[in-house]
Amino acid sequence: MVKCLSQLVGWRTLVRAVSTLAFGLFLTLQFWVFTPTPAGATGxxxxxxxxVGEPTWVIDQAETMSRVTRNQISGELGKLAKQTGAEVRFVTIHRLDYGETIExxxxxxxxxxxPTPEDQANQVLLVLDNVTNTIAVQTGDGVKALLSDQMAESVAQETMMVPLRDGNKYNQAFLDASERLVAVLSGQPDPGPPVVDDTVQTEGTFARAEETDDRSATIVVVVLLVLATVIPMATYYLYQAIQS
Structure with a gap:
């Protein structure tokens, strides 16, 4: 009888230890998965x-562009600088410091x-953060006669954002921005932002049977995942309540 009681107490201790360990691992996993970290922030x-005059036209720290795109843009911007004196630079970063804005x-x-007005005069700087896909442009006074603040904002928020909204097409976004800036700063007519097709699709407004089945299957999977998480936790707390 004493031996049986000892074994029972031993099993209870083991179950409690295993349950505590499992719960601790669960909390640790939740922390690492859902807690954001500032790693990789750029200052x-x-x-x-x-x-000024340095032939560095593209700094792609976020690695959003292919090598071919970087080389093509660098060639176009280098030629622009030699012909007009206007220097355009594209910069990409991956994550801003906490509390910082792209502007x-x-x-x-x-x-x-x-640092000086003379240095800034013929400069155009376009910066993109690929985590938020936000873009800001800075221009010097010497280029504003050709590239107004309104036009520079259009390059950032229209020319670039159209490809970015269409599946994060960074290569296309920077190529389009480069083409438009080169044209404007060379004294050519502004080609303007890309034309967006706003055609509304009127057919197929009701879900097909296959789509309905997929949604039902998704709901079932989500419910099962929730139950798989909640039931072990509820069992643990119930066990603790019984033991106390």
Missing amino acids: VYSMPNVA NFAQKLFQKWF
Whole structure:
């Protein structure tokens, strides 16, 4: 009898230890999966230095562009600088520092690279954060006669955003922006932003049987996953209540 009681107490201790360990692992997994981290955030002073006249036209820290795209854009912007003196630079980053905005980042980087009005005069800086797909443009006074603030904003928010909304097509977005900026700063007519097809599809407004089946299957899977999470936790707390 004593031996049986000892074994029973031993099993209860083992079950309690295993349950506690499983619950701890569950909480740890929840923490790592759902807690955001600032890893990889980019600050202005972590950016490389660039000076007026330096042939660095693309800094793709977020690795959004292919090598072919970077080379093509660098060639076009380098030719533009030689022919007109206007220097355009594209910068991509992956994640801003906490509390930073893309506009503030672009302004600070512009002032870091080109600290005086003379340095800033013929400069255009376009910065994209690929986590939020937000874009900001800074321009010097010397290019505003050709590239107004309104037009620069259109390049960022229209020319680039159309390809980005269509599946994050970064290569196309930067190629389109480069083409438009080169045309405008070369004194050519502004080609304008891309035309967006707003055609409304009137057919097929009702879900097909296959789509309904897929949705039902998805709902079942979600419910099963929730139950698989809730039931073990509820069992653990019930067990603790019984033991106390």
